[in-house]
Amino acid sequence: MRVAYFGGSFDPPHVGHLAIARAASRAFRLDTVLFAPVGAQPLKPEGSTASFDDRLAMTKLAIAGENGFEISLADAPKPDGQPNYTLETLLKLRAELGAGSALFCLIGADSFFSLRRWRRAAEVPLAAPLIVASRPGEPLDVLQDALPEGLTLVPRQTAENFAAGIEVRTFELTNRAGERAPFYVLPGLHVEVSATEIRREIRAGQRGRQDGRAQVPAAVADYVTAHGLYR
Numbered sequence: 261m262r263v264a265y266f267g268g269s270f271d272p273p274h275v276g277h278l279a280i281a282r283a284a285s286r287a288f289r290l291d292t293v294l295f296a297p298v299g300a301q302p303l304k305p306e307g308s309t310a311s312f313d314d315r316l317a318m319t320k321l322a323i324a325g326e327n328g329f330e331i332s333l334a335d336a337p338k339p340d341g342q343p344n345y346t347l348e349t350l351l352k353l354r355a356e357l358g359a360g361s362a363l364f365c366l367i368g369a370d371s372f373f374s375l376r377r378w379r380r381a382a383e384v385p386l387a388a389p390l391i392v393a394s395r396p397g398e399p400l401d402v403l404q405d406a407l408p409e410g411l412t413l414v415p416r417q418t419a420e421n422f423a424a425g426i427e428v429r430t431f432e433l434t435n436r437a438g439e440r441a442p443f444y445v446l447p448g449l450h451v452e453v454s455a456t457e458i459r460r461e462i463r464a465g466q467r468g469r470q471d472g473r474a475q476v477p478a479a480v481a482d483y484v485t486a487h488g489l490y491r
Contacts, residue, residue, distance in 0.1 A: 261361040262289060264391065265353055267296040267335050267346060268371065270315050271308045272484060273322040274458060274476045276368070276451035280393040283449050284366050285328055287426040288391065293329050293366065294353075295319050298344050299337030303377055309459055310489050312337055321479035345379045350387040363388045364444075373406045381408040385433050389442045393449040394429075403445065410436045413443060462490040 264284055270277065273295075281293045297315045301308065308315060316331070323329035334353055335344040346365070354363050365388040372392045375381050384390075385407075394403070404413050413431045422428045429445040453475050462484070476484070484490065 261291045261357060262364075263292045263294060263353075263357060263361060264288070264290050264364040264366040265294050265296060265332070265334070265350060265388065266366040267298055267344075267349065268368075269301055269304070269308050269455070270295070270297045270319045270322075271310050271455050272315070272458065272476055272480055272489070273319045274453045274455060274480075275474075276453035278322065278326070278477070279451050280366065280368055280446070280449055281323075281329060282326075283393070283426055283446055284364075284391050286423045287428050287446065288364065288444075289421075289423060290328060290364075294332035294334065295323055295329060296332040296335040296349070298335040300341065300343045302343035302345065302379065303374060314483075314487060314489060318480045318483050321483055322477045324479065347378070347380050347384050347387055350384065354388065364391050365389070366391045366393070368393045372403075375406055376408050378408075382410050382435060385411065385443060386435065386439055386441045389444060390433075391444045391446060394445045394447045407433075416442075459490045 266281055268277070281295070284290065285293050297312060297319050299312050310318070320331055323331070334349050338344065350363065350365060357363055365384070367390060369392065372390070375384065378384060392403070407413065412434050416430055416432045420430065427447055429447055431443040431445070433441045433443040458475055
């Protein structure tokens with residue numbers, strides 16, 4: 261099995277999330293992309309705007325009918341209310357999948373640029389190779405600067421068989437102990453969609469029904485309207 265964990269607030273899930281997942285699924289010939297709404301994001305102590313149940317329901321609607329996309333409860337709220345940490349989730353998923361499977365961690369550029377602030381951040385890219393959906397033309401030094409201290413990136417030639425038509429930049433990541441892991445970038449996939457901006461415009465009453473459907477799947481737009489979210 262080739263599986264990518266795709267965590268996030270999904271508040272709400274939008275077309276940018278789907279574009280990233282589709283490109284990664286095709287390029288890496290993934291069997292499954294696990295969409296995992298997070299219960300408690302440690303970098304957002306104020307919490308998400310919508311409840312976990314609402315975000316879970318919207319994410320299910322967003323990926324309905326998408327081949328190979330599945331919901332994961334790996335980052336569901338913990339009984340004790342403690343934050344969800346990506347490293348812990350990846351290690352748990354890797355153990356569940358077993359030695360014969362390949363686990364990747366799929367993240368957008370915005371999440372990647374906060375990596376230094378993650379718990380035990382330097383261990384995350386070694387727990388599961390990162391697939392970063394980079395902004396168009398992102399230079400290597402920008403990526404390197406975002407890495408936790410002690411990690412370095414170097415471009416590498418690879419014999420991996422990626423799907424035609426999707427550019428994949430491949431690197432080797434090394435830590436001070438000499439441990440190595442592949443690191444992948446999907447350049448040019450940055451979609452100008454922001455969940456924060458979607459919520460802001462809904463609250464301000466600036467987003468009409470048709471315009472909203474250009475940013476989120478239609479079923480998600482219906483759910484937002486029906487449940488009065490973000491108003």
